[in-house]
Amino acid sequence: MTGHRHIPQEDLTLYAMHALGSEEQAQIAAHLEGCEECRANLAKESATLALLAMSVEHRRLPEGARNRFLERIKAAPLPASRVVGITDRVPSPQRPAKARTASRWIPWAATAALLLISLVLGVKLRQANDELRSKSALVEAQADASQRAQRVLELLTAPAARHVLLTAGTPHPAPSARAAYLASRGALILEASNLAPIAPNKTYELWIIPANGHPPVPAGLFRPDAAGNAHLVLPDIPSGIKAKALGVTVESASGSTSPTLPIVLAGALPADTE
Ligand SMILES: [Zn+2]
Incomplete structure (x- = not known):
């Protein structure tokens, strides 16, 4: 060789x-x-x-x-x-x-x-x-995922778990108002809270929105106190207006005859209101 x-x-x-x-x-x-x-x-x-x-x-x-x-x-x-x-x-x-x-x-x-x-x-x-390495890695990852899912479920369903809402800074509650309205008597009471303060030359104004499509009827002016609360008790309104909703706008201090947008508070009346 x-x-x-x-x-x-x-x-x-x-x-x-x-x-x-x-x-x-x-x-x-x-x-x-x-x-x-x-x-x-x-x-x-x-x-x-x-x-x-x-x-x-x-x-x-x-x-x-x-x-x-x-x-x-x-x-x-x-x-x-x-x-x-x-x-x-x-x-x-x-x-x-x-x-x-x-x-x-x-x-x-x-x-x-x-x-x-x-x-x-x-x-x-x-x-x-x-092959074994890649398979066991896959199995491990799957076991990991299902273990996490199990722990999440346990936490969310545990009676001993305490639920907390966390917010940024001091909470600012949304303004709201409750009203009672009796159309046949022309009677209305409104109680508002958490209202945003308004300029001295402005006022809040309540409106009755007629069900028949007529223009909104002014139903009284009110200003919030320092705490944001306001009341409007039995304002002078005509009786017999069937209303589909009540709304609140911000108007100039003497009030308006028609609402100025935006409507800052609004609520629909139940259909059977008389
Ligand atoms: Zn050679």
């Missing part, structure tokens, strides 16, 4: 795997020193082996290298007789290197086979590990 001939690919494979006998390793090393072409082939071979070790794809070794592994493993169970047989015989002149190294091949073949097997197993193991 050495000498004038270039080194066969399968031997380069074995050389790259350090699977040859020390003598053959040395011979190939010597050839490589003087042969650029074989060095290039070796580099290519080493890259293939590296890919084999790292890739998740299964890459085939050269057929020749595989066959030689198998041959040498077959030879392994009968080391003694083989060695004796070869040394007793006169070495064949065509194959001196092989005869000399045959005895060394047995442990090396086993080593090489183990190396090959461990490469293949390594790739498969890495694949299996990656």
